[in-house]
Amino acid sequence: MLCGPFHRLSQAYGQPLTRWLLGTRALSGGAQFNGYNCDTNFHSRFPAERDISVYCGVQTLTLKINFCPVLFSGYTDADLALNGRHGDAHCRGFVNNNTFPTVVIFSISLAALESCGNSLVVSTAQGPNAYGNLSLVQIGNISGYIDTPDPPTIISYLPGLLYKFSCSYPLEYLVNNTQLASSAAAISVKDSTGSFISTLNLLLYNDSSYIQQLSIPMAGLTLKTRVFAAVKASNLDRRWNVLMDYCYTTPSGNPNDDLRYDLFFSCEKDPQTTVFENGKSQMGRFAFEVFRFVKHKNQKMSTVFLHCVTKLCRADDCPMLMPVRFAQNISTLDK
Incomplete structure (x- = not known):
């Protein structure tokens, strides 16, 4: 008598156990399971790569x-945690049951x-910068994983779940279209191959205190007027510094205008x-001093x-990315 039921259970084990357990629920045609927005017709399966969004x-x-x-x-x-940190509540996600399907959200500062x-990991390689000139270009890559804990036993009938993720952040951008007829311009930059969105401001000021922004008269600025400019990062993690790689001017708002005048590029100034x-x-x-085309x-x-053309770099990396003579000039000015 004991062989009959055990044999039937063994046959069910030949399929995913969860599908066998939930088969009667699927017949109801509902899109709820244990109060969560889950449809057994679509989700009664082991996790797949498509189940994580970054x-x-x-x-x-x-x-x-x-x-x-x-x-x-x-x-x-509660079984899901970042990088195996299952004992740390700060490394767990939270359930959002207001979507279909229900999701667990992890927010990483x-x-x-x-x-x-x-x-x-920040990697550096020789390559074309945002304007196309040869330069040292950096990419910041953030990576990690989300997994489930291993049981304190020799074997387990539950699958171990592992979700790997990464984000690549390009660390160089072209800030443009600031003209001497306006006080400031802000642009949002997004790299098409990555997901790092940074807001950089290109601001003009009255003097070297960099407090009051420049107000340009209707008749324009007098030639040889000293203009103080700044590239400033906002809403950005403090680990990144701003490194201006190449600043130039054009007579139009097109940064690719054939006619341009360089203010500084590499070692040339x-x-x-x-x-x-x-x-x-x-x-x-x-x-720089005001001129005319x-x-x-x-x-x-x-x-x-x-x-x-502006790079974002860590404090220890910035000197390496700066041309030697250019770095020496700035060090002299700081003294």
Whole structure:
């Protein structure tokens, strides 16, 4: 008599155990299981790669995991944790049951991403910068995983779940379209191959105190007026500094205009341009004198557009990315 029921259970074990346990529920046609928005017709399976979504933000990295396959695999949301940190409540996610399917959300602050064992690796390689010139280009890669705990036994009939994730952050951008006829311009930059969104401001100031922004008169600025400019990062993790790689001007708002005048590029610098701070904080500062483009000789005013190819680098990496002679010049100015 004992062989009959045991044999039937063994046959059921030949299929995924959760499918056998939930088969009667699927017949009801409902899209709820244990109060969660799960449809057994779609989610009675082991987790797959498509069950995790990664959103790489400027301050927060957000992970969303389809909770239904996790539930059907025999686990709860409390079993999921970042990088094996199952004993730390800060490394667990929270359930959002207002979506279909139900998801578990993990929110990772980039300012404290190492606290739950996530990894940040910055790689440097020779390649074209944001303008196309050959330069040292950096990529920041944040990676980690979410898993379930191993049982304190020799064997287990539950699958071990593992979700790996990574975000690549390009660390160089072209800040452009700031013209001497306006006080400031802000742009949002998103790399098409990554997900790092950063807001950089290119600001113009009255003097070297960098307090009051420049107000340009209707008639324009007088030639040889000293203009103080800054590239400033906002809403950005404090580990990153701003490094201006190449700043130049064009007579139009097109950064790819064939006609341009370089203020500084690599070791070369316009004689009237002074770089005060670069790669040491989240603000890069320089000054130049107002000029006109000769092509505007028949116009009352010559409009000048300012563009800066800007890198984000860690404090220890910035000197390595800066041309040697350029770095020496800035060190002299700091003294």
